Amino acid sequence: MRRMTFRGEGLARFDTLAALHVRLFIPPAVLAEPVWPMLGRDGLLKLPSGDERPAVRKYTIRTIDPTAGTVQIDFMLHNVAGPGSMFAVRAKPGDRVGLAGPGGRGLRTADCYAFLGDETAVPAVARMLENLPSNARGIAVLEVDNVGEEQGLIARPGIHVRWLHRNGAEAGTTTLLQDAFSTLIWPDHDVQLYLWPGWNTLRSRPFG
Ligand SMILES: Cc1cc2nc3c(=O)[nH]c(=O)nc-3n(C[C@H](O)[C@H](O)[C@H](O)COP(=O)(O)OP(=O)(O)OC[C@H]3O[C@@H](n4cnc5c(N)ncnc54)[C@H](O)[C@@H]3O)c2cc1C
Numbered sequence: 001m002r003r004m005t006f007r008g009e010g011l012a013r014f015d016t017l018a019a020l021h022v023r024l025f026i027p028p029a030v031l032a033e034p035v036w037p038m039l040g041r042d043g044l045l046k047l048p049s050g051d052e053r054p055a056v057r058k059y060t061i062r063t064i065d066p067t068a069g070t071v072q073i074d075f076m077l078h079n080v081a082g083p084g085s086m087f088a089v090r091a092k093p094g095d096r097v098g099l100a101g102p103g104g105r106g107l108r109t110a111d112c113y114a115f116l117g118d119e120t121a122v123p124a125v126a127r128m129l130e131n132l133p134s135n136a137r138g139i140a141v142l143e144v145d146n147v148g149e150e151q152g153l154i155a156r157p158g159i160h161v162r163w164l165h166r167n168g169a170e171a172g173t174t175t176l177l178q179d180a181f182s183t184l185i186w187p188d189h190d191v192q193l194y195l196w197p198g199w200n201t202l203r204s205r206p207f208g
Contacts, residue, residue, distance in 0.1 A: 001119065001149075002088045003062065003074050008099065011066040017107040017131055020124050022061060024073075025054040025098030026087045036098050045100065054098065055083030060123040061102065071099070074123040078171075107131060110194035112187055113138030113159065116177050117197065122151060128196065129155045138194075141180045145171075 014022065027034035028051060037054070040046040047053055063072040075088030087097070107128045113136055115125045125140050130153075137158030143166060144150060150163045164176040187193070193202045 001074050001076055001122075003072055004088065004091060006071045006073065006097065006099070007069050008071065009069060011064060011069060011071060014061060014071065014099070014102050015064045015066050016102060017128070019102035019104050020060050020106045020127060021058050021104045022099050022101035023103065024057050024059050024084070024087075025100065026057065026083050027054045027096065027098075028052070029090070034096055034098070037100075055087075057082070057084035058103075059084070060127065062123045062127055076119045108194050109133070110192045111137075112191050113140075113194045113196070114184060115140040115196045116142075116181060118143040118171055118177070119145075119149065121197070125196070126151065126153050129153055129159060129161075132156050132159065139184065141177065143171075143174075143176050 025037060031052065034054070035048040035052040037045045037047045047056070059073045059075070061071055062074045064070070075084065077088055078085045081089065087095075113132065115121075115128065115138075117125055119142075122142055122144075125142060129140060132155075134156055135158060136156045138160075140153070140155065140159060140161045141164065142150075142161070143164040145166050145168065147163070147165060153161055155161050162180070164180060166174055166176065190203060195202060
C-alpha cells in the first residue's frame with residue numbers, strides 16, 4: 001500500500017464519519033493541464049470526453065484535517081494496475097487529482113460491531129475503529145496477503161482484530177472471509193449490531 005497526502009481547499013464537508021469514501025478523478029498522465037468534470041444543466045456531473053476524460057475510482061479518506069487542508073488516502077498497489085494503482089505508483093509532488101463526495105453510508109452507533117474486508121477495506125475499517133466509542137465491542141476480520149501486510153490499527157479494548165492471510169493466492173479467489181464470517185458467534189439476545197460492509201444496523205434475535 002502507498003499512503004498519499006493531498007492538499008486542497010474547502011475540505012470541511014469531507015470531514016464526516018457518516019460518509020467515508022470519495023470519488024477520485026485521475027486525469028490522463030499525458031495532459032499538461034487537467035480538465036475537470038463540470039456540473040451539467042441537469043445538476044449531474046459531466047465528465048470531459050475523449051483523451052481528456054479522467055479515470056474515476058472510489059477511495060476512502062484515511063485521515064482528514066480541514067484546517068491544515070490535507071487528506072490522506074491509502075492506495076492498494078494491485079499486481080494488475082489500473083489507473084488508480086498506476087497513479088499511486090507514479091505520483092509525484094505537485095500532481096493533481098479531483099475529489100468528489102463524500103459518499104456511501106458510514107459508521108453507525110451500535111451495541112456490537114463486526115467489520116470484514118480485504119486490503120482495500122482496511123483504510124475504511126481503520127478509520128472507523130479509531131472513532132468507535134471507548135466501550136465498543138466486536139470484531140474486525142481483515143484479509144491480507146501475508147503477515148508483513150498487517151497494519152498496526154488503533155482499536156478499542158473490546159474490539160478483537162483478526163488477520164487472515166492469503167499466502168500468495170490471488171485476491172478474491174479464496175473463501176477466507178466467508179469462512180470467518182460463518183464461524184462468527186452472534187449475540188443471542190436483543191443487541192443492535194453494526195455489520196460492515198452493509199447499510200444498516202441489525203437487531204439480533206434470540207435463537208430458536
Ligand atoms: C467504497 C469504496 C472504497 C474504497 N476505498 C479504497 C481505499 O481506500 N484504498 C484502496 O486501495 N482501494 C479502495 N477501494 C477499492 C478501489 O476502488 C479499487 O481497488 C479500484 O478498482 C482500484 O482502481 P485501479 O484503477 O487500480 O484498478 P481497476 O482498473 O479498477 O482494476 C484493475 C485490476 O486491479 C485489480 N483490482 C482492482 N480492484 C481490486 C480489488 N478490490 N481487489 C483485488 N484486485 C483488484 C484487478 O486485477 C483488476 O483487474 C474502494 C472501493 C470502494 C467501492
